[in-house]
Amino acid sequence: MSILTLAEIRNLIHENGMRSTAPRIAVLRYLSEAESPLSHRELVDALAEQGLDRTTVYRNLVDLTEVGVVQRTDVGDHTWRFELANSRVDGDESKHPHFTCSDCGTVSCLPEVTLKVKSTKGVPKSLTQQKVEIKVAGICDACA
Numbered sequence: 001m002s003i004l005t006l007a008e009i010r011n012l013i014h015e016n017g018m019r020s021t022a023p024r025i026a027v028l029r030y031l032s033e034a035e036s037p038l039s040h041r042e043l044v045d046a047l048a049e050q051g052l053d054r055t056t057v058y059r060n061l062v063d064l065t066e067v068g069v070v071q072r073t074d075v076g077d078h079t080w081r082f083e084l085a086n087s088r089v090d091g092d093e094s095k096h097p098h099f100t101c102s103d104c105g106t107v108s109c110l111p112e113v114t115l116k117v118k119s120t121k122g123v124p125k126s127l128t129q130q131k132v133e134i135k136v137a138g139i140c141d142a143c144a
């Protein structure tokens with residue numbers, strides 16, 4: 001979740017065996033500057049002035065998600081939100097939790113946290129194997 005330079009964006013694309021096309025760079029650049037995960041719609045709105053249409057944005061999001069440069073999250077409102085995958089070291093797909101405002105629906109990234117759950121009766125296996133996503137909901141600063 002840090003702003004990438006144009007060179008870093010190009011590298012990231014090449015490292016993953018893709019061509020650095022202008023739309024792809026634009027999508028990644030916007031995601032790297034965003035402070036929270038963005039929906040397809042938000043990206044389309046933001047990139048329209050650069051001449052990117054919804055199909056182009058969508059295709060690039062899918063490509064980038066497939067290679068793991070971008071990760072997508074559904075915070076519970078059945079809308080995919082996209083953001084740069086921040087820790088892809090050692091193929092570790094560690095996911096940070098997201099905070100959703102139950103009033104305005106704004107989504108923000110939270111620092112990585114570890115939730116330790118003892119495996120006792122009634123606890124789903126996926127929980128102790130860390131295969132769950134943590135979702136936090138509440139009221140954001142703007143709505144408070």
Ligand SMILES: [Zn+2]
Nearest residue numbers: 101104140143
């Ligand atoms: Zn809010």
Ligand SMILES: [Zn+2]
Nearest residue numbers: 037083109110
């Ligand atoms: Zn996030």
